[in-house]
Amino acid sequence: MNKSIVAYFSASGTTAEVAKRLAAIIHADEFEIKPEKPYSDADLRWTNPLARCNREKFGKKDVPIADKIGNINEYDTIFIGFPIWYYGAPNIINTFVKSYDLSGKKILLFATSGSSDIGKTAAKLKPYLSDGAEITDAKVFPSSVSIGELKAWAEIYL
DSSP: OOOEEEEEOOSSSHHHHHHHHHHHHHTOEEEEOOBSSOOOTTTTOTTSTTSHHHHHHHTTOOOOBSOOOTTGGGOSEEEEEEEOBTTBOOHHHHHHHHTSOOTTOEEEEEEEOSSOOOTTHHHHHGGGSOTTOEEEEEEEEOTTOOHHHHHHHHHTTO
16 A cells, blocks of 8 residues: 655745645545744845855755654655745755655655746756655645646656
């Protein structure tokens, strides 16, 4: 039997909404990827070059994560969701995937964005994956994604 988890980071709540819908549709476990130090509104103000999100992204800094999935080996398929930041995943996602041996797992990325596509997000994340881990697919969804569209995408891989 294929066991799945939907792990997600959400800065504003948009990705969380999509992740929760996805987990409910496919009967997967859920895990929220939270930074040890929560982001404030000022931290996320990307128009400020000194904002935390910019310092992390351009400084290629790891973002310490508050909790870990203790039983990652139980999962065959891992859906990882996040907002698009600077045409890629936020650094907390890099830290998340580096924290686990994901070899042999189906890894599916899903992102939310108001205007960006998924671009080279999977390729940018690849160096942070353990040897033998591969990203199966990557897709951007609008916050208004329908249950039918989420289900159709996920069921291809389950």
